[in-house]
Amino acid sequence: MKVVRIMIIKLELKNHLKSLLIWIFVLSILIIGIASFLPSMETESMQSLVNMKIEGIPESVLAAFGISNMPNFGKPSVMYGYIYQYINLAIGIYMVLLGGNILVGEESDGTIEYLYAQPISRKKIYIEKLLAGIIIAFLLLLSINIVGIVSLNVFKSDVYTLNGIIADVIKIFAGSIFTSLVFLSFGFFTSACLKTTKSVSGIAMGLIFGSFILGVIGEIVEKYSFLGNLSPLGIMSPMDIIEKAPDAALVGFWSIGGVVLITIGYIIYNRKDFNI
Secondary structure, three states: OHHHHHHHHHHHHHHHHHHHHHHHHHHHHHHHHHHOOHHHHOOHHHHHHHHHHHHOOOHHHHHHOOOOOOOOOOOHHHHHHHHHHHHHHHHHHHHHHHHHHHHHHHHHHOOHHHHHOOOOOHHHHHHHHHHHHHHHHHHHHHHHHHHHHHHHHHHOOOOOOHHHHHHHHHHHHHHHHHHHHHHHHHHHHHHHHOOOOOOHHHHHHHHHHHHHHHHHHHHHOHHHHHHHHHOHHHHOOHHHHOOOOOOHHHHHHHHHHHHHHHHHHHHHHHHOOOOO
């Protein structure tokens, strides 16, 4: 029994290794490319130009792009936090796709019959696949944030310290772990409900961009500010968590929500009829 459980985790890690490496590579190149602009952003002339351009943009538009006050893009952690809010969108899509494919993929590929014939319960299949998804999420986030620390340290000026960069990146990393696991739970719930992987991509795009739009509306329209609480991306904005801790109540709400989704997903998965 123990051997079979370990094989499931290893199999999932092997199956998703190629896509994981591609996502790490693409996001790392993006991070390094943006970080390379730090030296030019630190000059007074460039900072004055950026501030002048930003001052001419309406506050509502700035809020839509995650800028609530005049940012100092010459500061490594501010630059990183700003670009990371868009990286979070890509990570969220990957997490929903991962969770959405990791269960129902067996049915679509026709391998569920072999797996189900093994001496292992559906509960353990579900748990082991969930653990594999969490490991993949952690490896992705750890890798790109290490790249972030290294690249920011390479391109920063002597005014900023490596310890300061690490401290801020750790905050962003922690927030990204939270949002990733929430979206992974959405993916698992979706995967338990579906029969094929055909609609997973559409669900992932709709869910992530829907969450992003809710956060934007919550920032722009004051009377609809509560909508920002309905977005995991909104409550864990990288630009915000560098400066202050996120709302504990909202973190607790979404944490419980993720657990509920995973639990309901398990109940559905345990009762569903497989396409064998």
